[in-house]
Amino acid sequence: MWLRCCKPITRLxxxxxxxxxxxxxxxxxxxxxxRLTYGHYEGLYPGHIHTTHLQKALxxxxxxxxxxxxxxxxxxxxxxxxxxxxxxxxxxRDRMRNDPEGYLVLTERPKIRLSTLDLEAMASLPDGSFGRxxxxxxxxNSVTPDSRAEVKFVDDEELAYVMLRxxxxxxxxxxxxxxxTNMLGEVAVKWFEAAQTGLPMCALGxxxxxxxxxxxxxxxxxTPLGPWALRSGWRARCVLSVFYERRWEQDLEDxxxxxxxEPPPVGLTKKKNT
Amino acid sequence: MAASVRLLARQLARLSRRNVFSTFSNASCGxxxxxxxxxxxxxxxxxxxRNTHFGFETVSEAEKAKRVYxxxxxxxxxxxxxxxxxxxxxxxxxxxxxxxxxHPQPGARLLDVAGGTGDIAFRFxxxxxxxxxxxxxxxxxxxxxPSWQDSSDTYTTDVGPRExxxxxCDINKEMLKVGKQKADSMGITSGLSWVVGDAEExxxxxxxFDIYTIAFxxxxxxxxxxxxxxALRVLKPGGRFMCLEFSKVTNPVLASLYDTYSFxxxxxxxxxxxxxxxxxxxxxxxxxxxxxxxxxxxxxxDAGFCSVQYSxxxxxxxxxxxxxxx
Numbered sequence: 001m002w003l004r005c006c007k008p009i010t011r012l013x014x015x016x017x018x019x020x021x022x023x024x025x026x027x028x029x030x031x032x033x034x035r036l037t038y039g040h041y042e043g044l045y046p047g048h049i050h051t052t053h054l055q056k057a058l059x060x061x062x063x064x065x066x067x068x069x070x071x072x073x074x075x076x077x078x079x080x081x082x083x084x085x086x087x088x089x090x091x092x093r094d095r096m097r098n099d100p101e102g103y104l105v106l107t108e109r110p111k112i113r114l115s116t117l118d119l120e121a122m123a124s125l126p127d128g129s130f131g132r133x134x135x136x137x138x139x140x141n142s143v144t145p146d147s148r149a150e151v152k153f154v155d156d157e158e159l160a161y162v163m164l165r166x167x168x169x170x171x172x173x174x175x176x177x178x179x180x181t182n183m184l185g186e187v188a189v190k191w192f193e194a195a196q197t198g199l200p201m202c203a204l205g206x207x208x209x210x211x212x213x214x215x216x217x218x219x220x221x222x223t224p225l226g227p228w229a230l231r232s233g234w235r236a237r238c239v240l241s242v243f244y245e246r247r248w249e250q251d252l253e254d255x256x257x258x259x260x261x262e263p264p265p266v267g268l269t270k271k272k273n274t
Numbered sequence: 275m276a277a278s279v280r281l282l283a284r285q286l287a288r289l290s291r292r293n294v295f296s297t298f299s300n301a302s303c304g305x306x307x308x309x310x311x312x313x314x315x316x317x318x319x320x321x322x323x324r325n326t327h328f329g330f331e332t333v334s335e336a337e338k339a340k341r342v343y344x345x346x347x348x349x350x351x352x353x354x355x356x357x358x359x360x361x362x363x364x365x366x367x368x369x370x371x372x373x374x375x376x377h378p379q380p381g382a383r384l385l386d387v388a389g390g391t392g393d394i395a396f397r398f399x400x401x402x403x404x405x406x407x408x409x410x411x412x413x414x415x416x417x418x419x420p421s422w423q424d425s426s427d428t429y430t431t432d433v434g435p436r437e438x439x440x441x442x443c444d445i446n447k448e449m450l451k452v453g454k455q456k457a458d459s460m461g462i463t464s465g466l467s468w469v470v471g472d473a474e475e476x477x478x479x480x481x482x483f484d485i486y487t488i489a490f491x492x493x494x495x496x497x498x499x500x501x502x503x504x505a506l507r508v509l510k511p512g513g514r515f516m517c518l519e520f521s522k523v524t525n526p527v528l529a530s531l532y533d534t535y536s537f538x539x540x541x542x543x544x545x546x547x548x549x550x551x552x553x554x555x556x557x558x559x560x561x562x563x564x565x566x567x568x569x570x571x572x573x574x575x576d577a578g579f580c581s582v583q584y585s586x587x588x589x590x591x592x593x594x595x596x597x598x599x600x
Contacts (some may be wrong), residue, residue, distance in 0.1 A: 059545060079545065
């Protein structure tokens, strides 16, 4: 009886040790100059950490609890997304591949960073253009595109990029949907994303987020915000397939029409939630 | 006769080793010096060529010190919470057992190396104060009802034994900061001091302390033998060296359960609670790389300690090693 229990455990240990030794063999020993990088194992991409299924399960549960307890722990929301989103990521990647612009995004791998954005050029764009509105959104809500957590637990390099792109597009979605970054706006965006991407983390956030809203905001979520977000999410084209970096000059309304997103219902202020 | 010859030989060996080490460290700028000289002059060939382990990875000795510093800088804020989560609170029992084995008397001087957040030092002060209270109570009970003259005399004389003092020494400033904050919130004002220092090169005089402890710190030291020799140096004759450290679990069933728990659960806890997977991966790997109970006992004996013994706590998950300087 003990042997039966021990075998899978020893197999697990052996697999872990095999992974460790394999990773060590891959990395050449550097002598002669001190490297201060904390790259422990060479994973499939920078920042990748190998995890077993058990670890992914524990991470999913733990990060879920931590994110519920403290919604400001964005790293926990990120980990929850990575550990539960495998099938949804495959689905998203296939949708991107089937779309010509999405395929371009997958091959060119653009990244939205402060260093890659030309802020002055964007500020000089006319009001109502996508770039100008995005910049306005960043300023009004005091956020920066560099605050995205890096992907750690996705075990495929391309899917890791899809996850990263999803996180980067999240901010752009706020602009496209016209939602601020307070709790109500975030929940509305989560409903849109849940309908669009099918990521379990978005679905969980969409279900449990409203629990933290007070009565009046819950009312405005249920009508008309929520149904609008869901409808737009279902009907819209895959938002990850759009090459946003080449569309800063495009008019925002025009972009919304192209993506099949209904304009937001009126009445959401842009001040931050306390 | 044989014993004293052996002791003499051991002392000679120790002295010669110490001379070698001190000239070596002067010439080649060992990791202790690194914290005082500017970084440009720090890297000598010898420190770089000698390799050691950082978890399951092989790195140069100079790099290990840096990376260990970074690990503890990252985990300092959540160190106590993580200890409770990982050991399910049992680390408190281990530390209490250390104190009971130590049985410090009022007036003792403790040096707690790698003592960072101060767990051992706080327990030491509590224990000693409790002993003092007990002694006072015993004295009061044993003496007969004092006359007015006698009791007025006690008001003028000072407290009999000198106060016990604890020094917490750690190489990492962040850990000491957390410890100081804890002391402030506990309202401890006297008997405690916080010193930044390297276990391989302690900033204290010879023959200074009654008790030297290092709890869960010695496996992070780059050169353990050097730390042991420093411990011998700063202890008074008759002083005691005590070390709590993770060690080998002897029972194979428990060992595999422990391994599974270490490698599967602890990094996950690190990620969820502290947001740092890699530091806790290093923790569980460094435990595997540390020598087992018998080997460590031999290392302590080689450093010159006498009457070295160890006891296993929690079936070998933790071992308490103790030795005396004579």
